[in-house]
Amino acid sequence: MNVRVAARKVVRQNEFYILLVIVALSMAIQMRSGLFFTANNLVDLAGAMVVPGIFAVGTFMVLVSGGIDVSFPALASLAVYATTRILVDAGWQGGLWLPLLLVVGIAAVLGAFNGLFTASIAIPVLIITLGTANVFTGFMQGALSSVQIPNIPQAMAEFGRASLFVTENPQTGHLARLPVAFLLLVLIVALAFVVMRFTTFGRSIYAIGGDESSAARAGVNVRRTKFLLYVIAGVLAGIAGLVRTSMMGQMHPTNLLGMELMVIAAVVLGGAAITGGRGTLTGAMLGTLLIVIVQNSMILLGIPTIWQSIALGVLILVGTGISAVQITRSRRGQGALLS
Amino acid sequence: MLTVDNIIALRNIRKAFSGVQALDDITLEIAPGEVHCLAGENGSGKSTLIKVLSGVHAPDSGEIVLGDHSFRSLTPGEAISQGVQVIYQDFSVFPNLTVLENLAFTSEISERRKFISWRRMRRIAEEALKKIGVDIDLSARVDSLSVAQKQLVAIARALMNDARLLVLDEPTTALTKREVDRLFGIIGELTSRGVAILFVSHKLDEVFEISQRFTIIRNGKHVITCLPEELDRKSFSSYMTGREFDQTPFEPADVADAPVLELEGLGIAGAFEDVSLSLHPGEILGITGLLGSGRTELALSMFGVLRHDTGRILLDGRPVALRSVRDAIAHDIAYVPEDRLTEGLALERSIGKNITIPVIDRFVSRLGLLSGKRLGAEAERWVDRLRIATPSPDNAVSTLSGGNQQRVVLAKWLATDPRILILNGPTVGVDIGSKHDIHQVLRGLAADGLAVVIISDDIPEVLENCSRVLVMRAGRITHHVEPRETSEQELSEYMSEDIVEEVSR
Amino acid sequence: TPGGQSNGGGDEEREAGDGDYTIAIVPKDSTNPWFVRMEEGVERYADESGMDVFQRGPSDTDATMQAQVIQDLIAQDVDAIGVVPVDPAAIENVLKQALDAGIVVVTHEGASQQNTMYDIEAFNNDEYGAFIMDNLAAAMGEEGLYTTMVGHVTNASHNEWADGAVARQEEAYPDMQLLEETPRVESQDDGEVAYQMANQLLKAHPDLKGVVGTSSFDAPGVARAIEENGLIGEVFASGTGMPADNKEILEKGIVKSLTLWDPAGAGYALASLATKILDGEEVADGIDLGVEGYEDMQFAEGSDTVLEGNGWIEINADNVEDFGF
Amino acid sequence: MTTTMIPTSHTPRVLKGVLRDAHVARLAAVLLLLLVFFAVVKWQNFSSIVTWQAMAVQFPEFGLLALGVMLTMVLGGIDLSVVGTANMTAIASAMLMLQIAPAGSGSSAGFLALGAAVAFSLVLGAVAGALNGFLVAKVRIPAILVTLGTFELFTGIGLVLSDGKPISGMPPEYAYVMGSRIAGYVPMVLVIFVIGAVLIWFLMNRTAFGTKLYMLGSNETAATLSGLKRTSLIVRTYMLSGLFAASAGLVMLANYNSAKADYGTTYTLLAILIVVLGGINPNGGTGRLAGIVLAVIVLQVLSSLLNTFPDVSNFYRPLIWGGVLLLVIVVNQWDGRGNLSRMLRWRGRAS
Ligand SMILES: Nc1ncnc2c1ncn2[C@@H]1O[C@H](COP(=O)(O)OP(=O)(O)OP(=O)(O)O)[C@@H](O)[C@H]1O
């Protein structure tokens, strides 16, 4: 009986369907190429997850609070560009602590800029961050006249190259390495999980996303919570940017721009409500994983380059469609009268 | 007997919102252990006063005294820690969180904890529910609960801490008699412990049953503070509204013999079953029952929102299939929904647009263009006819008070020129003045030959305005009652007869 | 006739032949180090000539934005515009408007451009592609499986270079084969995508031995995949790249050689050619634009608008330090 | 609601109605200030007709896209696929034109091709929009996901059709008509934008559709209970968005005399920026056309003004756009609710 209840609960959840879609897609790729379930491929996917994954954590937290932040790629680019520029110009030879500190510091300030607006002005966050995103990009490209920085500080480059372990394909001898940065993703996801589940701050974010005025009436300091949230989201974005730059071994100021929609889509795909208050970190990660798999399997699937956009589009629509239809169907059984 | 450091007082409070003086020099004192009733028409400033007391709004001037502390203004956190607990009209629950969290979250916040212990929260939540003696699944998400259950959650949450003052803003609008009785029991217990209660309600019976002192306000100004003995219903209403009413039972003028609507053995699995009734032009049929008795589902199936599994619906003796709201409208059926805010109105749109939306296609010329002039005239007509208090029908509905918003919903459906009008809780949260007006409108409509169905658990409302009353219980119609041959007491017993109340689904 | 037609509100001092012109150079996009380098040439010309010569490009590699920049320049009544088209077809209209307004129009990397007075090519695209192929073939030992990578499948010159490379292989390197399943991949002008694409390619086709890169993001991204897969010396990449950006991969031997031409020279040459036209000088075979590689320009075969310079540069581990950019 | 159709009394009343909306009035003030600044600082450019013609050719592209996005946002949705739709339809109709009138065919074939292309492109745009609408309304996928997916899909179809290359060599008649200047001054593409805007004005203010749209965006449950056809309204709205995207595609085809799968990639965010700057609430139910039109013009004037300063790099453009957006937000808040003072007070407390 209890098992059935639990099973019904699982079946009502979005995560379940995303997982099904992921499994089905993996099977399809495996059957088509025989390469999906190889150690190298899985490690490559894990590596490719790092940056979008960290972005997704921040995006998820903001979505839960009822906002949509489109400024994080611009924020990350600016923070990392400024950091790299400063350190390269100063000829920094020391450890990773300083780049990390600088990025976190700058990103926190930029996040606070977002936070100041969102916490004090009752206007959809999408609008505000659309403004700040442009300001960040414009500041980076205009005031800092950003250009590509080919040689990043030694410590960053080393961090980008460092690997946890290396897998080898016995037939081809090809290697794949899991970057240390993957640990960072795991750490951040774990931290975010604890924050969202076991801290008053995290639960306040859910409360605000559910009903902001109720949260205020319950004694939540809504402004401080939101402010802090955007600082954290900024820091997470900055870290993701640092990871990307370190892994590429180069700072390209505009590389990250335009990623926001895909990341938001991934998190929404994972079941986070665009209206706030609802969603799980598991779902957000699964959604991101699905998108990463799709983007990283085109050649394995043998899809010609020119058809890849179509394939990506169809996969997004089918993936979201399946879970949307299932969710509607299972909710209908629950007796929602309207809609 | 009143110790000074226990008194709760608001002194000379003023509060204005861009242009509206919502509170104009209001003073209010509440003694420990007292049930104090705050009465006033819609928009008179009751909720605003409460929000000042609970720290949601900072007053423009005045003083808030809690025991031996005096405050210029409060924050919600301060208010809670000073023992002020509020159950808001909209309950202020978190729809996206579980019952458990809704109950325990506030205490986590007020204790300024950084980390949350789910075990501790569960304990707190269980205790809170035990205190008011209800049983709701703690892991259920609040948006899956019924309105009454949501309210119970809000009440349990407010009562959980050692409140010094419990404020209830229209707490009984969504409760049935039985639940109200239980609430009053809880209130009695609290007052005996010295907790002060500030109570806002538009239901006069309740107000007189429970209150020990009254404060009446009008247009943000203090009118009178007095004891219940000094008031009767009539003077109470006139203090509130500055008008006089007298309510006489409804006598249907001439009811047609041929029914316009018949239900035969209608049923929806899990909601209601075997419902048969007939409705005649010129009558007002009451359907009453507890929440969860299937009354709303019945109404929705008559309006084409829900599809019935068994039985059939006949209009003018001919079976019809109501597959959608549009079908129902095409058959001249109108439905005033239960919750005007989420189901009835588009708040930021204009009054005129809200009224004319179901019939907007009638104002389209052959070229496909809307006739603004005719639309405006139609809106004006309804604003006048239902006496909706607004300077212009072009104003947003959100600028109206609850009673007037309800009139907009009514106007919207009358504008469709229906033959059958179904109203679900037509006067929930509406003040006596507006309520009276709405009832007069309904009676007039019936007299003009409209067939009206009022679904309500407001027993006096049903008894005074309906020509026949059906009692629903657990999805079945159990009694047919003639209002003149019954009493409120009897009706209430029919509604709750041997029901082991199922609060959680 | 430059400057001959007044376009309303234009200032009268700037008549043809007065030797003081306003010349705008419009690159594809300006964060790209390529065009940052080009701007150096433009600025050098401005310094040397003392005229108002500046570079002004869109903030993204976007044909529509580039067209708007040109449109605004026309409205400002500059004397000459030198463009590096993102997409020649997309700016035909707006360049026609410029010509109609009496503005001198010259282009670079736009051999197919109709509405231009002259187009300067550092080289012929097919030959450049062939040259990239020669470099790759040398690295691969002239045998094995290879594929091509472009910034975007919509990028015309990248595709022309890639086509040129394939043509060269077919003609000169019979032991090399183009990967048939995936003959062309896209790096989306992003080093990370280039890396991920290369990873996938190597997984799906373990016998792949070389990648012809075209955009400046391709070779470094592929190089990272080669290094991480432990395939240095077994798989090779080639392509276009700036010396400073690629020093490391060249020195590590992941990429044997890269090819480029100096964008600063192109920027200088564009401004210089525009001045000559404005001054009314005759443009003929052998014209000297005053900068290395463009001293002896020749008309391309069968064309009287496309001027070709002499060549490109190959960079490798030995000479990468010598360029100073 | 007593507006008459007599033009003389009509214009001032419309203007009054428009300015009654505080947000729109502030945008108008911003535009006015901007124009004054432009005139003072760069009189030479300001007074030249060429400047204005250049602007008038530029903004219809993204202006038309913004009009479509606006409709979907009034509904509480969003359309991220507009650029994909524009490119796909432009490529398809360009190919159709080349079929009907290959290079060297006569002018009658050219005009036939023109007509066929316009019709085909609009139909295709509407079909693309209908797909979006269907997925949003019936399958109930969030609009942001639907349109992100269809953006990729439509772009992909464009790529496959064109093989990634520009489709060019349009019959000269296309450029002749679409590139023409009416009365020698007014560019055809501006006329198209104006027609589009007027059409939307009519839809929103003079038809039942517009009223229903606002109602549905404002409260879906209430609208459904009022008997509005939810699915049909949503599908029709996205169809309109597709239609406007297709017309933007035709304008781009005219401006660049070619169609390509990756034209205007920066327009998606720009269109959203415009809509949001224009005062549309992304949660649906509110917003005015006048706001959008003003926002389009403000951004265009800003951007053209910026281009007259050779020393100010184009990269400041997003900084300035973003700054204007934030400024408008703050000012709206400031005189709307007095929240600015609260924000300052709060900031004091936090430090
Ligand atoms: N936040 C606000 N902004 C502007 N005006 C407000 C606000 N809150 C209340 N008002 C105005 O203040 C007046 C008093 O409203 P209040 O909510 O206190 O009335 P009420 O007595 O609770 O009415 P009801 O019986 O309908 O609940 C009304 O005129 C209302 O329009």
Ligand SMILES: Nc1ncnc2c1ncn2[C@@H]1O[C@H](COP(=O)(O)OP(=O)(O)OP(=O)(O)O)[C@@H](O)[C@H]1O
């Ligand atoms: N933020 C606000 N801005 C403007 N008016 C407001 C605001 N909040 C509340 N009001 C107005 O306050 C008045 C009363 O609000 P309140 O919510 O107490 O009453 P209600 O629930 O609408 O009425 P009822 O007591 O009949 O249920 C309404 O006129 C409402 O429009």
Ligand SMILES: [Mg+2]
């Ligand atoms: Mg109230």
Ligand SMILES: [Mg+2]
């Ligand atoms: Mg009320």
